[in-house]
Amino acid sequence: MTRVPRIGAPVIAVPGAGVPITVERPGMLTTVQDAGRWGHHAAEVGPGGWMDDAAARVANALVGNAPTAPVLECTLLGPTLRFGGDALVAITGMPMAPTLDGHPVPQERPLRVRAGSVLALAGGATGCRAYLAVGGGIAVPSVLGSASTALRSGFGGHAGRALRRDDVLATGAPPPVVASLLARHDVAPGPLPRVAPPAPFGVAAALTDAPIGVIDGDDTPVLAARDALHRAAWTVSVRSDRMGLRLDGPPLAHARPAGRASEATTWGTIQLPPDGLPIVLGVDRQVTGGYPAIGHVAQVHRAALAQRRPGAALRFTPITLAEAQRALRARDTALADAMADLARALHVVAHG
Numbered sequence: 001m002t003r004v005p006r007i008g009a010p011v012i013a014v015p016g017a018g019v020p021i022t023v024e025r026p027g028m029l030t031t032v033q034d035a036g037r038w039g040h041h042a043a044e045v046g047p048g049g050w051m052d053d054a055a056a057r058v059a060n061a062l063v064g065n066a067p068t069a070p071v072l073e074c075t076l077l078g079p080t081l082r083f084g085g086d087a088l089v090a091i092t093g094m095p096m097a098p099t100l101d102g103h104p105v106p107q108e109r110p111l112r113v114r115a116g117s118v119l120a121l122a123g124g125a126t127g128c129r130a131y132l133a134v135g136g137g138i139a140v141p142s143v144l145g146s147a148s149t150a151l152r153s154g155f156g157g158h159a160g161r162a163l164r165r166d167d168v169l170a171t172g173a174p175p176p177v178v179a180s181l182l183a184r185h186d187v188a189p190g191p192l193p194r195v196a197p198p199a200p201f202g203v204a205a206a207l208t209d210a211p212i213g214v215i216d217g218d219d220t221p222v223l224a225a226r227d228a229l230h231r232a233a234w235t236v237s238v239r240s241d242r243m244g245l246r247l248d249g250p251p252l253a254h255a256r257p258a259g260r261a262s263e264a265t266t267w268g269t270i271q272l273p274p275d276g277l278p279i280v281l282g283v284d285r286q287v288t289g290g291y292p293a294i295g296h297v298a299q300v301h302r303a304a305l306a307q308r309r310p311g312a313a314l315r316f317t318p319i320t321l322a323e324a325q326r327a328l329r330a331r332d333t334a335l336a337d338a339m340a341d342l343a344r345a346l347h348v349v350a351h352g
Contacts, residue, residue: 018139018171020084023163027121029075032138032157032169035068036283037146047267048148048156048283051242051306052129054335055093058197059133061339062090062110064175064346069137070147072163074130076309078121079163081132086182087113087171088135092197094127094307100190109191110346112182117189128309135178136171151242152284177343181350195345198338212301213319213327214270217293228252229270229278229294230316237277238310242284244271245305247314251276254292262288268297268305280305298324300331 023030033056036049050056050073057067072079078096091098091107098105099120105111107130113119121130140147140158149157158167174182181187214229229252237246254272265271269281271291280297281289297305298319308314319327 018085018136018173019087019134021087021134021169021171022082022084023079023165023167023169024082024118025080025120026163026165026167027074027079028077030079030163031073031149031151031161032070032140032147033073033149034070034147036148037144037156039145047146048150048242049146050131050148051283052093052131052303054303054331055129056131056133057335057339058108058342059090059092059131060137061342062092062108062195062197062346063088063133063135064178064343065133065135065137067339069133069172070140070157071134072132072138074121074132076128077123078130078132080118080120082118083113083115085115088174088178088181089113089119090133091121091130092133093130095124096121096130097124098122103190106191108196110195110349111191112187112189114189126309127307128312129306134171135174135182139170139172150284177347177350181346184350184352187349192346192349195342195349197342209313210304211315211317212305213298213324214295214316215298215319215321215324217270217295230318232315234278234314234316236308236310236312236314240310242282244282244285245280245308245314247278247280249277252278252294254294262290263293265289265293266296268299268302269293270295270297282306298327300324300328 033050036047038047056071059071060067060069074096089111090109095107098107100111100113101117143156147157149160151161154160158169232249234247234249237248239246252272253276265281265285265288267281267283267285270293271279271281271289272294273279273291
């Protein structure tokens with residue numbers, strides 16, 4: 001694979017560079033992610049980015065950021081962070097039992113954080129990934145047009161790796177609505193009133209056990225049992241990561257076409273390796289692959305897939321391309337409406 005050199009250096013918090021954030025505990029796997037770096041497949045560089053796009057975008061909306069601003073993606077066990085200045089933060093996705101200075105605080109609400117405060121994210125029994133957004137975004141150098149961390153190649157994000165103890169991050173300049181809110185002395189630390197996403201984009205939205213919709217791949221006919229993928233009960237393997245979700249269950253019989261060439265992959269492509277146990281490719285996948293592609297997870301269902309932790313049960317169900325496109329358009333419309341509502345609510349609180 002082509003190696004992309006590291007470009008720039010981690011942002012060190014300095015006066016005028018935004019709010020410094022010190023990592024007291026890094027969590028299990030906490031990385032800087034945004035919507036990804038697109039258009040570099042020819043150089044064998046995949047887009048990467050966050051796994052649960054809906055949760056990440058709602059987190060940004062809760063703190064007044066642009067939808068694609070860099071956030072922290074926290075996996076299974078979250079970080080403990082000390083803020084060196086006043087900030088507005090929000091947590092979405094997997095429930096992580098957050099506390100602010102030792103006091104429980106809600107997710108999916110903007111939280112006003114004072115200088116010196118400590119925000120701790122623990123973990124829970126459901127879900128896999130949470131997203132922490134800060135007003136102004138996480139300030140790191142852009143590499144190939146993105147702030148996302150490419151873990152396997154070692155570039156992007158904060159030094160091309162997951163956060164470690166004593167790392168120092170910085171935020172960008174807060175959006176005007178957040179700056180106005182932070183300037184108000186009558187707004188107490190903690191959750192802001194009357195600002196929360198609607199139920200379809202709440203914590204439970206992507207944590208359902210509903211089957212994951214799969215569009216047939218070009219290689220589906222090579223299966224000895226065409227419908228076996230949908231009939232079987234699968235379990236997410238502990239060997240899963242951002243590159244792919246490996247599944248445990250009954251091996252699927254298949255015949256590999258002779259002389260098969262590699263082909264492009266995408267987030268959600270379901271490959272069938274020789275052992276017959278499917279791999280659902282994630283955002284850090286390789287850009288091409290030679291294993292038969294027996295299906296593709298519908299884009300509208302990827303957020304739910306991203307929240308399936310190791311050991312979780314997983315079932316698939318057939319969905320047509322037309323059905324998947326209609327469902328995605330409906331979700332994107334609802335998500336845009338929800339984010340617009342959040343922007344209006346945040347403006348009302350900021351300006352009284």
